[in-house]
């Protein structure tokens with residue numbers, strides 16, 4: 235029998251047992267549904283994570299820290315003292331810091347455009363005339379980090395200017411509109427050694443939207459690099475941390491060189507990580523969650539395997555006479571076996587298509603609601619990729635065919651005379 | 658030509674062993690019509706299965722067109738059946754939940770006849786048994802006689818060179834039975850197809866060129882047409898007297 239005819243006959247046999255076919259494929263459908271949603275959630279999660287990364291980082295950027303030997307944070311044995319500034323932790327551990335010499339060394343590496351120390355700076359408070367005082371973090375403004383601008387133009391920020399997240403503008407009584415641009419806010423810094431306070435009046439350059447996508451955060455002010463440096467220097471002056479930094483941002487002059495620069499920095503004796511390295515754990519987390527969901531789906535598929543085997547065995551028994559006739563008329567063993575395998579494949583196809591179709595429908599309808607509940611804004615948690623449907627349906631057809639092997643073998647082995655004897 | 662040489666078929670083992678065919682030999686010329694006669698349980702169906710390559714007797718040879726089909730590989734026997742043989746089974750084995758068309762198309766599909774050619778052959782076979790108007794009906798909705806005709810259409814669709822018919826008129830009234838007989842003998846004469854009929858019915862047997870009597874798995878007698886003709890005349894003269 236030709237392949238096309240076999241497939242057609244297989245489809246017809248299934249149509250003649252509609253209820254049974256449907257019920258058997260529903261079991262697989264449950265698996266397909268779960269796996270489709272798992273893959274969609276995984277894709278959506280990864281998309282969301284990489285959105286976070288790309289809106290908060292620059293791919294040319296490397297985060298460089300002094301090399302930490304394996305044991306530097308090991309509290310189980312004494313650590314040898316190493317010269318140089320270090321951040322002290324309780325229990326006799328410390329983290330080495332970068333010095334000005336280190337920064338100079340990094341700057342000399344080929345293809346490095348810029349080296350910026352990471353200022354671990356926080357303002358004592360920010361306030362405005364007639365308003366309360368609020369705590370705030372400080373960051374140098376980086377044009378590569380995308381954020382939604384509500385008023386003003388962030389662009390070329392000057393030393394006496396500041397970019398406010400909308401949350402701050404609101405509590406400081408500044409409307410989210412152009413009229414707030416140019417208004418003065420006061421940022422107070424305190425020296426860690428003496429406790430001396432200093433006020434920096436800064437003009438509002440722009441207001442950006444506070445977003446959970448943004449790592450800069452809703453409580454971090456952005457100002458010019460020089461201003462942040464000055465504020466930081468003021469706050470640590472006279473302490474051992476003056477002119478020492480927890481790390482530095484090394485900017486490659488081009489995206490293409492980022493990997494080379496990373497290697498060169500590592501070769502120079504530092505730890506270097508790209509933004510993606512830093513966010514790697516996020517992807518890992520998403521993958522684990524997705525894996526668990528897929529596991530549930532696989533369990534459903536495994537259960538349905540027994541359903542398929544059972545259904546196909548019953549089908550072979552029911553159609554003993556038909557099989558006998560086909561074999562008597564000269565149908566080959568292989569073709570008889572194939573007929574039943576195709577039936578199983580149809581069941582797999584039906585279940586896969588049904589399950590993933592319903593998942594697509596349900597997911598598409600649930601997406602706005604999920605985004606709303608988790609306040610993801612315009613991004614969707616469930617992203618359905620066309621390849622995943624093909625893979626799921628194909629995979630389930632394969633599983634179904636494998637489950638159909640035993641019953642189909644039974645059919646192929648039937649003795650036509652015996653089979654025709656059964657009335 | 659079909660040559661059956663010293664076939665022995667035993668069912669069961671040891672003390673349960675039952676010899677269904679015991680050293681059976683016969684020769685059937687091409688295009689002949691043959692009746693296999695015998696009581697129920699005498700081994701008629703078993704002989705038919707052996708001659709058609711459905712069954713494999715443990716001893717003997719079945720030589721069809723110079724080839725011993727008992728020596729062929731399973732694949733080759735299947736192909737031989739698909740291409741050369743038409744079957745009409747004792748109980749018709751019509752597939753009730755399929756259409757009349759699909760029933761007749763089955764042996765053609767098995768013989769890998771292309772879709773285009775299939776249509777013409779199915780239509781022709783259905784015309785021959787006068788079932789054209791039922792082409793699209795489900796086979797289960799046919800009457801007994803129509804089912805029997807459908808079984809014949811299925812047997813002749815692939816233009817076989819040998820047709821085996823096991824009790825083709827067994828359950829039919831005499832009018833329908835006559836119709837079926839005419840169909841089979843017509844096909845036998847027109848296309849020079851070898852026709853082998855298993856039957857209880859002496860009247861049907863009398864219409865064949867050759868008559869094989871079986872008793873307890875052994876050949877009791879083989880009558881050829883000329884001898885038979887003499888017998889029939891004798892019987893007729895008896896009646897007249």
Ligand SMILES: Nc1ncnc2c1ncn2[C@@H]1O[C@H](COP(=O)(O)OP(=O)(O)OP(=O)(O)O)[C@@H](O)[C@H]1O
Pocket residue numbers: 668669675677695696697698699700701702703704747
């Ligand atoms: N699979 C089997 N196992 C044991 N004995 C069998 C088997 N098949 C057939 N027989 C026996 O072989 C003998 C011949 O059977 P067969 O079917 O050839 O009879 P038949 O002449 O066609 O009878 P009927 O006219 O009733 O169809 C019978 O006695 C039957 O019981």
Ligand SMILES: [Mg+2]
Pocket residue numbers: 701702703747823
């Ligand atoms: Mg019989």
